[in-house]
Amino acid sequence: MRQAARRAAVLGSPIEHSLSPVLHRAAYRELGLDDWSYDRFEVDEAALPAFVGELDASWAGLSLTMPLKRAVIPLLDSVSDTAASVEAVNTVVRTGDGRLVGDNTDIPGIVAALHERGVEKVPAAAILGAGATASSALAALARICTGEVTAYVRSTARAEEMRQWGDRLGVAVRTADWADAADALGAPLVIATTPAGTTDALAERVPDAPGVLFDVLYDPWPTALAAAWDRRGGRLVGGLDLLVHQAVLQVGQMTGRPGPLAAMRAAGERALAER
Structure with missing residues (x-):
């Protein structure tokens, strides 16, 4: 019996540059899910309740x-502990009985991307930035960092937020002023969570024999900091690694079959090369 067509999509605002359709469609092709479709929709917070309310079988x-x-959290029937830990859902699955279940695949995606590059445990780490991605980075570090995490931020309010996230996630967090961000570059693991261009001035401050840099940006790539890090012989993990690993987990949850990592990464690399 032929399986009914299934739908999935990425929502956000702005959304036109999202690579998610490229990755998920590549997964469907690899898995032989010919009746599956994956689209993108420009949806802001005001329009979200109506969109979610119209999801059918x-x-x-x-x-x-x-x-x-x-x-999205108030619109869901349940939320995983992982998503609740950072109050952020990036994945919604509609179950067979119509329930909407929220999860966060960014956190295990960060861990998986680091594991792929041979980073299993670190004695300390530094985070550049204090936005939503920084809280997910902290949650990931709760799983792999055995010591203190230093967060470099621009305001006292952001510093307090990062300390509160640390308390909530069970991570020892020390905060430092952004003016001293070059000090972060000596950490065994540096996670840069800032917008494009923010860390460019740090490129000339990369030390000899640096540790691991995880820069969450993927376009443009490499960033000035990532390029300098690579020249100095440090290990790099990029935003595409994160995007692919979290999408692999999403595909698994939505289809019930493991997401094909290699096919999804290759599709993402091709799409970025064409931009």
Whole structure:
């Protein structure tokens, strides 16, 4: 008996540059899910309740990007402990009985991307930035960092937020002023969570024999900091690694079959090369 067509999509605002359709469609091709479709929709917080309310049995799930990761929570039937820990949902699965279940695959995606590059445990780490991605980075570090995490931020309010996240996640967090961000570059693991261009001035401050840099950006790539890090012989983990690993987990949850990592990464690399 032929399986009914299934739908999935990524929602956010802005959404036109999202690579999620490329990755998920590549997964469907590899898995032979010919009746599955994956689209993108421009949806802001005001429009989200109506969109979610109209999901019918053809929908397998949703990927969510900013600014919807927190706004979607009240619209769901349940949320995983992982998503609740950072109050952010990037994955919604519609179950067979019509329930909407939220999860966060960014956190295990960060861990998986680091594991792929041979980073299993670190004695300390530094985070550049204090936005939503920084809280997910802290949650990931709760799983792999055995010591203190230093967060470099621009304001006292952001510093307090990062300390509160640390207390909530069980991570020892020390905060430092952004003016001293070059000090972060000596950490065994540096996670840069800032917008494009923010860390460019740090490129000339990369030390000899640096540790691991995880820069969450993927376009443009490499960033000035990542390029300098690579020249100095440090290990790099990029935003595409995170995007692919979290999407692999989403595909698994929505289809019930493991996401094909190699096919999804290759599709993402091709799409970025064409931009």
